[in-house]
Amino acid sequence: MRERSLPADEVIASLARTKEHDYSYDRFFSTMCSRPHPIAVRAHDMFLETNLGDPGLFPGTAGLEEETVRMLGELLGCPQAQGYISTGGTESNIQAVRAAKNRSGKREGNIIVPASAHFSFDKIGDLLSLEVRKAELDSHLRVDISSVEALIDEQTAALVGIAGTTEFGQVDPIEELADIASEWGIHLHVDAAFGGFVLPFLDNGLKWDFSLPAVSSITIDPHKMGLATIPAGGLLFRNQDCMNALETETHYLTRAKQTSLTGTRSGASAAAAYAVMMHLGREGFREMVGYCMELTRHLVRGAREIGVEPLIEPVMNVVALQVPQPPKVRERLMDRDWHVSMTREPKRALRLILMTHMSHENIDLFLADLKEILADIN
Ligand SMILES: Cc1ncc(COP(=O)(O)O)c(C=O)c1O
Incomplete structure (x- = not known):
């Protein structure tokens, strides 16, 4: 620890700079948490x-x-x-x-x-x-x-x-x-x-x-x-x-x-x-879950259009996409700042969670990148 005190403004400014190293939820498909309400x-x-x-x-x-x-x-x-x-x-x-x-x-x-x-x-x-x-x-x-x-x-x-x-x-x-x-x-x-x-x-x-x-x-x-x-x-x-x-x-x-x-x-x-x-009540939660399910259907529809099938028909807003060489595809997606994870053996697939922070636009951008990556590794 420092010996001398540091003014509060400087501490906060340094925290803000540090936080800039974190990634943005906008491109997170891998997390089951989201920005809090x-x-x-x-x-x-x-x-x-x-x-x-x-x-x-x-x-x-x-x-x-x-x-x-x-x-x-x-x-x-x-x-x-x-x-x-x-x-x-x-x-x-x-x-x-x-x-x-x-x-x-x-x-x-x-x-x-x-x-x-x-x-x-x-x-x-x-x-x-x-x-x-x-x-x-x-x-x-x-x-x-x-x-x-x-x-x-x-x-x-x-x-x-x-x-x-x-x-x-x-x-x-x-x-x-x-x-x-x-x-x-x-x-x-x-x-x-x-x-x-x-x-x-x-x-x-x-x-x-x-x-x-x-x-x-x-x-x-x-x-x-x-x-x-x-x-x-x-x-x-x-x-x-x-x-x-x-x-x-x-x-x-x-x-x-x-x-x-x-x-x-x-x-x-x-x-x-x-x-x-x-604040949300049941009606607010129904709407929020409805939005996440709509994102899920949008992703699955788009994935099918580029020849990628989910392992199972999604029951909720979690999708496991079957791609060739999942670790490689994931690495290439991460290079493009998409944060996705993988399911474990023996059902290796790309794992995507559609949380409230995701948008239809970003799903489209993600699918365009996925299409390019798949064409490249095939
Ligand atoms: C089904 C299930 N149980 C338990 C956990 C662990 O929760 P936490 O990370 O909040 O400890 C998770 C985390 O994703 C989960 O998906």
């Missing part, structure tokens, strides 16, 4: 100093978090759901599995996740000393139920289904997973980190939330399609027992027990999530 930024700013790690000092903010959880629960078919605003999908997944493990009493059990699960589940296996068994996918890239059945045993502490997979935007057959979970009396966790703010606003008839009695917990991230500021994740449990399974005594804080993973945690995230949900 302006009201989220204002709310975040208002609650910057709050600490929900010690909620007795900030009862107003704590009440706001409770109300945010209630609204999320209502959206997911269970207004009385319990939970909290976490730092994101990873923390919510960790905590859901931790609760399931604690309740099951299995010290060294296993969990069954689809092969398409987010890598947070690998961290969970390591952190919680659980074997992570990966079930195969079917031809639609949903988890194969017979593979789940073959992996399950007396030591299984939780089943996981994904509602909006990171790479394909696919939804697992959660109803069938729910049947298995009730038959075995096992915790079923649904990772809807991305899909949680998409699926309720699509009329596709899929059942995947708390309306299925066997679903015990859900991850839903306001900092993805909820347009909140980072970090804002959501963890919801159907009942209080799961929350109780996460309790730690706190000794010196205003509340005797804590259920979050982190200690000190900002109330700004909860305020931002709350503000967006109140």
Whole structure:
């Protein structure tokens, strides 16, 4: 650290110069986050100093978090759901599995996740000393139920289904997973980190939330399609027992027990999530999701015109495009300042997320570049 003070203006000017090195969201196809809604930024700013790690000092903010959880629960078919605003999908997944493990009493059990699960589940296996068994996918890239059945045993502490997979935007057959979970009396966790703010606003008839009695917990991230500021994740449990399974005594804080993973945690995230949900309402979210789906259809239409097919017909605003030599194509796109990512083996494809920051014009520019690159490498 410097010895002498630097005037605030100079510090801020240096920060602004540094930020110029970052890339622009306008050309991001690879991220599941977006520019936050302006009201989220204002709310975040208002609650910057709050600490929900010690909620007795900030009862107003704590009440706001409770109300945010209630609204999320209502959206997911269970207004009385319990939970909290976490730092994101990873923390919510960790905590859901931790609760399931604690309740099951299995010290060294296993969990069954689809092969398409987010890598947070690998961290969970390591952190919680659980074997992570990966079930195969079917031809639609949903988890194969017979593979789940073959992996399950007396030591299984939780089943996981994904509602909006990171790479394909696919939804697992959660109803069938729910049947298995009730038959075995096992915790079923649904990772809807991305899909949680998409699926309720699509009329596709899929059942995947708390309306299925066997679903015990859900991850839903306001900092993805909820347009909140980072970090804002959501963890919801159907009942209080799961929350109780996460309790730690706190000794010196205003509340005797804590259920979050982190200690000190900002109330700004909860305020931002709350503000967006109140401001947009269901109609605003329907419109926003509708726009992202329109972008998705525009991309797929244009891709087909240049001879590129998606791996599956998109279920939500995630597209996996089948191109020859995906790593090379991606590298060439990155050279042209398009930020795309790839799905993993054995289904290597270009992975594109159509978030609110994307535009029809930029999709057209992207497709023109993709066409040139493909012509060049063929
Ligand atoms: C389905 C799913 N679960 C969990 C996560 C992890 O979320 P985070 O990066 O907020 O920890 C992601 C991230 O993209 C995801 O797509």
